[in-house]
Amino acid sequence: MSKPTPMDAWTTRTQSETSSLSGTTGVYTPTHTTSPADLASIPLPAPFSTDGGIGSAPEAGGTYMIRHLDTGKALSLSGGELVLQADTGIDGGWRWHCSESHDGWLSFRETVSGVYLGRDGWGGFQAKARNPDGWEKLLIRPREAGGCNIFAMDWWKLMAMSTRGTDGKLFETNTVTEASRWEFVRVSEFGG
Template sequence: MAFEDEKYDVTSPSASTMDGAATPTHTAFSDDEYAGMDPRFSKASTSATPETVPWPGNKFVIRERASGRAIALVDGELRLSSWDCAGDRGAHWICEEKDGWLGFRNPVSNTYMGKDNQGNFYAKANWHKAWECFCAMRHPEGGYILLMRNWGELLKMAVGKDGCKLVTTRDEGTVWEFLKL
């Protein structure tokens, strides 16, 4: 372990708080495997990309944090799919804002991600209205939980039991990464 500012004396008056308790006079750096890693990069991420905040006016690929698979339009259906970074525009989403809510529009189909009344997600709406409104909640371990309006509550987006379908849940939800394009 290496220390910065070891030249200060912890017993000096300038090294303590108002009540006389000792204030640390150095910064410790771990010698573990992450010592040289840029702090902007997530240690738990499936890739070495900076964490990105979903923000209106930007284009993203939205990936499941655990698998690296992306939310994509596949033959007109919204699914979790392997992502080809070389040009799979079915996995591109333009983030928009309306009345404080986020919306995600696919630039190929020009349709918004939303949900039906059965708890399934789709990308068929040509508008950004109540069933296409999302908010993103930061997950404590990195990434985001996508929340969807459902009358007087917020439901989480999750990967369905088949591993591909996207569904609403009141449980934990899926953690997503936003890769800015």
């Protein structure tokens, strides 16, 4: 016979104790249990909120929340589409890892899907490219009024990222007066 292990001692003691109490079962039941009413009182984690954090200049190697300065909503990838969201949950889609090309252009890769932020070629912006090619190479320009403009190349001119009204739809504009202001809030990498 083999030497009993600590687990064997616990199982043997528990089975004998429960057998003497119930006479029919060998299942240990703790003296305290949790009812569904108790579970309802446990606070669940709040959805991710775009409140908080201080904007900074994006640097290669950092991961950022890109926040629309006027609405406070984060640039998020949801269902494959770029949207602005105030509460994005904990699933991701709002963390953008910054990299820099050898010639100085910045690119932002969404850390969950691995796709890059860039122009879509149809007057808007998207995050679908797996590599930072021409439309995913961005220029970030600080503004005196706060925040930054985000620009992408369109042949020989810069196109700025903007939103229409309050619907959060992203579009490109070639006028600085229509360009939205964004801020980059450095966040933890979370493996991104």
